[in-house]
Amino acid sequence: MSDQKDIQKINSTGFFALVIGLVALAISLYGIFSGLETEDPARGFLSWLVGLSFWLSIALGLLFITQIWYVFHARWPTIIRRQCEHFLSVFPWLFLLFIPLFIIPQIIGEPGILWKWLDGANALPGGHGTVQDDPLYQWKSVYLNSNAFIVRAAIYFSVFIGLSYFLRKWSFDTDITGNVENTHKARRLSSVGLFLLATASTLAGIDWFKSLDYHWFSTMYGVWFFAASMRAALSAILIFCIIVSVKGYMKGTFKQAHRYDLGCMMLAFTIFWAYISFSQYFLIYNANIPEETYWYNIREHDGYGVKNSWWVISLLLIFAHFIAPFLMLLWYKTKIVVNRLVFVAIWILVFHLVDLYWNLIPGKVIDATASHGYYIRQFSVEVFDITAIIGIGGICIWSVCRSMLKAEPIPIKDPNILTSLNHSE
């Protein structure tokens, strides 16, 4: 447990985050309902989904990395792992915050407002009948239907919450008992947990993101979600560790060597993300099959070759989300100088958000006045996007603060704690 001064700081931060979070969420809810009257009623829900997926990807990435560290018997990140464990407390809240996305459309009697296939009566863009007449939907309806969606979401969150619960429980218990069996149990659970998590997060990516446009498909999508989540998670935990070490909570234990290694991992996953994103793009581009390429086409032009707003975002993903952090992180100094590393981490998080926008927001919005009978939803940063990110983030930070009060700042009796404390480059 931390000392009194720390407890006070954590308590007040948590309370502040909770208040901000609730206020922002209330505004977001207002955004959802007020948006129903507009020509694009799904946009408010998408704001919420982007906010949720931003924090969910961070939490999932941290759940992945915690388990990967256990499986690899990694010693150096032991003190960082404790900070990850605090973040793992957010899953139940994310589950609660996921529910409105499904429930609100049901309440207002338009179940397919966000995920079009949830309502068979939804019209298809371009005057091609309704979802239930769509042969592609009929083929997939065994998988893409309301009941299966609910059951699967419950299973995914059970996996996320279950794994986090036990990993946190055993780690916190070691602080008190010093029982090495907890480490063994965590290692065993992690080796199985990685399988469960990989499956759950892949299918969650398909259900919640890819099925926004249920015609499109790509085997790489789950790997993309993993890569993106890892980048976000590493950046987030790095910023968190630096903040709490500067504020005194981690007692100066988070050292240059830890920063350096986290920086190396950020570099590695920056390359990995680019590798995955490029491979997906390149293989679809090269094969040039219309049923796949349209997904990229709507992110580039209006159908007549005129570039739309997503074109710039696409270029930003290449140059700002890959090349810039890649070049910055190549330098040794970037990985050790606090300000530079924090800058890169924030940069990556900002463009991770842009990546989520790019993946989730574009879609065909029916508009009888448009030339094809629909238009492509363009890039825009709405007030309700920001409130959703802040709102869900506020709840997450409150949850992290609550967790920080439940355990020591570093896992004091973990078998690898000394190696981690004495870690050098």
Next chain:
Amino acid sequence: MSSDTTDCSIDSAKQALLDKVAPATLKDQNLVTNNREFSWVTNKICKIVESNTPNWWWVCMAVALVTASFTLMGLIWLVSTGVGVWGLANPINWGWAIVNFVFWIGIGHAGTLISAILCLLKQGWRTSINRAAEAMTIFAVVCAGIFPLFHVGRVWFAWWLFPLPNANLIWPQFRSPLEWDVFAVSTYGTVSVLFWYMGMIPDLGILRDRAVQRLTAGIYEETSKLRESIARGTDVFRKYFYGVLAMGWRNAGNHWRNYEMAYLLLAGLSTPLVLSVHTIVSFDFAVAVLPGWHTTIFPPYFVAGAIFSGFGMVLTLMLPLRALYGLHDLITQRHIDNMCKICLGTGSIVGYAYIMEFFIAWYGANPYESFAFINRAFGQYSWAYYIMFSCNVFTPQLFWFKAVRQNAALVWIMSILINVGMWFERFVITVTSLANDFLPSSWGYYSPTIVDIFTFAGTFGLFSTLFLMFLRFLPLMPIGEIKFIMPQADPHGHSDDDGKESE
């Protein structure tokens, strides 16, 4: 927030928290067991090269050479007759040749992975196995190269693959991944050789110095004058052979500093190469529009499969060597455990890809794509599909069990099954999609000819020949690096029970 690189050190931390630090004890096996001395490690590894050639080596070499001659005969037959001697026929114009190429190039991934990626990840356990794995990599690349080289038909024109100006103004098709393969594989081969050779320089220096020491001291305990002369003559040969190869290595501090830096740089360069080679090999298939080939997960799936098969081959080679040379203190159960776990992990990634391909083939609602996968599982090649799936996905799942990992004979058998499975994976991908393509009237069934079979079987002989030569003439393990991870190398006189490395 501080903008410089200095840290709050542990000293300035609140002492109360640090006073509470009381790590629980977690025992891990050392990476070099039985508390061996440095000199033991040097002797053990050098003696493999310096002692008389064991009888089993001669037997293996004879078998390997005879087997290798199959490839030679197959290729002579092919060149003198034409590519028609292989079992290729419309619509299956890619058969065993590409399967064998991908199979061998996949095996060639473990060496550089162990050397480069595990080096960057600071995995101390790599040291006992990296040298042999690197050698294996190079020999596997040699075997792999044979197939596309001869598949071009008129092999004497293979140099056209390189963008050299020539009289006919013929340029390679730069948009073809097969052309990228030429660059990827040749770059990978070159860097792997460099990495392998550079890593050996300190050990070549040791072998040279030991020969010089014996010559200077004249300590030969041979039973006859003739034997002593032969031993002296061999040492004179060693003095110059290893002397030239060691390139003036003197074990000096600055030599080691340069060596470490060069090793790190090569590790950094090799890492993207490891990924690029099999990524491009996957592009050979994935850029096509053929159902079963065109799927976006191919690049990482192929890389994982390559690492999987590479580690399978490392186990296949290292387990018998461990028994034959009594290397149990250097290749410990912990090494075997780690390799088994990597096989389990990568095998499962491959399994994930198989299932994801199947699922998205259905989810994509493209009837041709769905057919390709249904056909794989239930069509004329279903036997190959089941061999692939059971060897690659189910077999490594046995590595969950400690009892299995501790049974060297069983691990060895499973490592062979892994490679059988990986060969069939490439067969399933290549042949099933071609045999039953868009036009049912042209469907066919592919069978290899005797030339196919002999050419492929012979590459195992070629691979074994090269590996046996490596065993006899070059140091099997990096002596210096092994010493570095031993508890005795800890300058503070203590170790944290795991061979000191921070994983």
